[in-house]
Amino acid sequence: MLLLAYTSFGQQIRSRSVEIEDIMTLLSASGYELFSFDISEMLNARYNLHFIKQEFEAGEKIGSSNLTVTPNKRLLTDFPGTTLQDILDAGFSIIDPETQAFTHAEKFNIGFYPSSNDSIKMMQLDIPKFMTRRVTFNLRPLLHLADRFLYQIRPFKIETFRENEFIPLILLGSAWWDERFNIHRFCTEREFNPDMSSESLQNIPHFWVIGVKFVKSE
Numbered sequence: 001m002l003l004l005a006y007t008s009f010g011q012q013i014r015s016r017s018v019e020i021e022d023i024m025t026l027l028s029a030s031g032y033e034l035f036s037f038d039i040s041e042m043l044n045a046r047y048n049l050h051f052i053k054q055e056f057e058a059g060e061k062i063g064s065s066n067l068t069v070t071p072n073k074r075l076l077t078d079f080p081g082t083t084l085q086d087i088l089d090a091g092f093s094i095i096d097p098e099t100q101a102f103t104h105a106e107k108f109n110i111g112f113y114p115s116s117n118d119s120i121k122m123m124q125l126d127i128p129k130f131m132t133r134r135v136t137f138n139l140r141p142l143l144h145l146a147d148r149f150l151y152q153i154r155p156f157k158i159e160t161f162r163e164n165e166f167i168p169l170i171l172l173g174s175a176w177w178d179e180r181f182n183i184h185r186f187c188t189e190r191e192f193n194p195d196m197s198s199e200s201l202q203n204i205p206h207f208w209v210i211g212v213k214f215v216k217s218e
Contacts, residue, residue: 031114033153035170039072040106042161042214047072049105050213051125052166053135059202067125067210068133071217076100103129110170110210118149121172123210140206142184143177150175152186156194156211166213168194173207 027033039049049070055063076082077100084094092102108127115122115136123135139149152175156168175186188200201207 032112034109034111035155036107036109037158037169038107042072043104043106046099046217047163047214048217049108049127050215051133052211052213054166054209054211056204056207056209058205067135068131070105070127070130072214073099073101073104074130076102105130108212112153112172121151123172137172137208140174142175143205145184150184150186152188154188155191156209157191159194161214163214163216166211168192168196168209168211170210171207172210173204176203176205 024034049072051067051069053065053067054061071078073096076084076087076094084100087094087102095101095104105127108125111124111126113122113124119139119141121137121139123137125131125133125135137151139151142148142150151172154171154173156171158167158169161167171192173186173188175184177183178185186204188204189198192198192201
């Protein structure tokens with residue numbers, strides 16, 4: 001009896017600090033997903049970043065639109081009449097004295113979050129110190145459930161960087177109907193191939209691809 005009491009006393013549940021992985025799991029289960037991309041290696045040149053969404057149906061592209069265009073650097077010369085002192089007074093400092101860059105984009109974030117309407121998915125594009133843009137996606141109902149919407153988010157593999165080419169980053173796609181088991185499913189690779197060669201893409205009836213294109217600027 002004493003042994004049992006001692007054993008129970010030694011096996012306690014102890015409180016611990018919440019870690020970032022715990023928070024991310026909770027957010028993901030609630031419909032929040034965040035992806036961050038490091039673009040600091042592109043700061044050796046000046047680019048305009050074209051953020052683009054492409055829409056696909058039955059494996060074929062049916063639309064494409066620009067979300068926003070922003071430079072990866074802001075120079076003093078971009079603002080005629082602005083002096084170095086004006087920049088300093090605004091709280092900025094010259095990052096690169098040679099190019100007179102006072103701010104540059106080292107990363108950008110793409111986050112998804114639910115709306116109050118099940119048929120709408122929201123996305124936020126954030127480039128720190130540059131801009132924030134919100135994008136609305138109108139979802140399509142499931143094939144056999146007209147009042148239900150089931151879309152999943154998957155990243156693309158990032159293999160090489162090429163100027164002036166569309167680089168796919170994130171896919172937002174609908175589940176499909178599996179006739180063999182009579183269920184809607186979304187079974188895919190963890191990451192899609194950037195050349196769109198992933199076999200499971202042919203199963204997704206409707207999806208968007210969000211990506212970026214780097215266009216060199218003088």
